[in-house]
Amino acid sequence: MTRVVVADDQPVVLEGFTTILGATSDLEVVGTARDGVELVTLVAATRPDVALVDVRMPRLDGIAATARVRAAHPGTHVIVLTTFDLDEYVTRALEAGASGFLLKDVPAARLVEGVRLVAAGALLLGPRVARHLLADVDAAPRREVPGVDRLTPREREVLTVVAGGLSNAEVAAKLGIGEQTVKTHVSELLRKLARRDRAQLVVAAYEAGVVVPG
Amino acid sequence: MTRVVVADDQPVVLEGFTTILGATSDLEVVGTARDGVELVTLVAATRPDVALVDVRMPRLDGIAATARVRAAHPGTHVIVLTTFDLDEYVTRALEAGASGFLLKDVPAARLVEGVRLVAAGALLLGPRVARHLLADVDAAPRREVPGVDRLTPREREVLTVVAGGLSNAEVAAKLGIGEQTVKTHVSELLRKLARRDRAQLVVAAYEAGVVVPG
DNA sequence: AGGGTCCTCCCTCCTGCGGGGGAGGGTCCC
DNA sequence: GGGACCCTCCCCCGCAGGAGGGAGGACCCT
Numbered sequence A, B: 001m002t003r004v005v006v007a008d009d010q011p012v013v014l015e016g017f018t019t020i021l022g023a024t025s026d027l028e029v030v031g032t033a034r035d036g037v038e039l040v041t042l043v044a045a046t047r048p049d050v051a052l053v054d055v056r057m058p059r060l061d062g063i064a065a066t067a068r069v070r071a072a073h074p075g076t077h078v079i080v081l082t083t084f085d086l087d088e089y090v091t092r093a094l095e096a097g098a099s100g101f102l103l104k105d106v107p108a109a110r111l112v113e114g115v116r117l118v119a120a121g122a123l124l125l126g127p128r129v130a131r132h133l134l135a136d137v138d139a140a141p142r143r144e145v146p147g148v149d150r151l152t153p154r155e156r157e158v159l160t161v162v163a164g165g166l167s168n169a170e171v172a173a174k175l176g177i178g179e180q181t182v183k184t185h186v187s188e189l190l191r192k193l194a195r196r197d198r199a200q201l202v203v204a205a206y207e208a209g210v211v212v213p214g
Numbered sequence C: 001a002g003g004g005t006c007c008t009c010c011c012t013c014c015t016g017c018g019g020g021g022g023a024g025g026g027t028c029c030c
Numbered sequence D: 001g002g003g004a005c006c007c008t009c010c011c012c013c014g015c016a017g018g019a020g021g022g023a024g025g026a027c028c029c030t
Helices: A011-022 A036-046 A062-072 A087-095 A108-119 A127-137 A153-162 A168-175 A179-193 A198-208 B011-022 B036-046 B062-072 B089-095 B108-119 B127-133 B153-162 B168-175 B179-193 B198-208
Strands: A002-007 A027-033 A050-054 A077-082 A100-103 A123-125 B002-007 B027-033 B050-054 B077-082 B100-103 B123-125
Touching: A002 A011, A002 A036, A002 A108, A011 A027, A011 A108, A027 A036, A027 A108, A036 A050, A036 A062, A050 A062, A050 A108, A062 A077, A062 A087, A077 A108, A100 A108, A100 A123, A108 A123, A108 B108, A153 A168, A153 A179, A153 A198, A168 A179, A179 A198, A198 B198, B002 B011, B002 B036, B002 B108, B011 B027, B011 B108, B027 B036, B027 B108, B036 B050, B036 B062, B050 B062, B050 B108, B062 B077, B062 B089, B077 B108, B100 B108, B108 B123, B153 B168, B153 B179, B153 B198, B168 B179, B179 B198
Parallel strands: A002 A027, A002 A050, A050 A077, A077 A100, B002 B027, B002 B050, B050 B077, B077 B100, B100 B123
Antiparallel strands: A123 B123
């Protein structure tokens, strides 16, 4: 059962969302709030899986409320509700820890699906927001690790898994190949990246940005 | 009715996804492909709403196939299928125009929900991918590593050096102590941080922010 | 049709690593 | 004085990890 709270200053919106979510067997609305302050208190009291939060609210707006909720209760994923798909809210909301956006006139089916996916930890964005975000990805800070560019796709994949701290046998199981094959890939990684053992391989992976901490 | 095609070189995957999607009333699998070239032809012929595409395929890989599909038919939204939700394919796939990622062992319900949302134009990312993309936006979210606060000063020091990829003998030389002593500290680190080997210790160090890449 | 790359898997050999013990000396504080 | 830590060092032992080979099949490009 996924537990949800809804925050909006418009009673009609509150009513609508509660009705839709309450009609779904695996979703449950455990509370509603009419402003940001109420929301923060409500989340602290009910510890919901998902919070639907309007951007525009009295006393404490949706962005600030999202930041407080995320800071105090990381287990609660926030979906920001907007009337229009305004880009300027998007970045700030994401920085505040929001997991997704929905328009207030979203079809019932999509609302339900979105809540479920966000509860599972997914990030849910509209198409325009996506492009906006991708611009930042290109600026990802990576250190030059000599040899990473000469890795084959499979080797890169193995590196990622090894960098998670898995043993050869575990890597083999995860990739569905033999342990001997993993050893071959690892040896090749050590040679190409000029490292000595898998611990140094983990270091190289973090330096190269193949994995990101956090 | 949402029309879907599936592309994967593994018949079992093809079969599984087709069965799941076919059992849903508003989804319809209108074709399958075993490699990228087949996929491009299939999309041109059927104009589906969503294409589920494996990253690893013969002849034309999933990334390249995605780029061609998106260029020729922007109305078709692509979901990339991966074994992991965080690997070197993610960024390239998004640049190629993919709308989302799903693990091959995704639960049926989430698969169906994901397909519907992507068909509607949403961007769908897993939790780890989301963090990856938000790495530059989000302000360095240091993960809580249980036990790191119970380390003695010397242990913390050893951890930092070990996280540099040094062997026990090298750590000993660097700290001016015996190798046996280093082993004792390392064993203690493994125990307190609940890790198995020094590779996992390196991971823990990066997660805890004891060392910082870049 | 052939050369090159990649992925896959097999073998032997040996070292470094980590588990599981024990033990002495140092400081600090009760 | 007697704990309670912390740092230091020692032994034995089993094993995963890595070196150094070889080999077959699939694919790609020319």
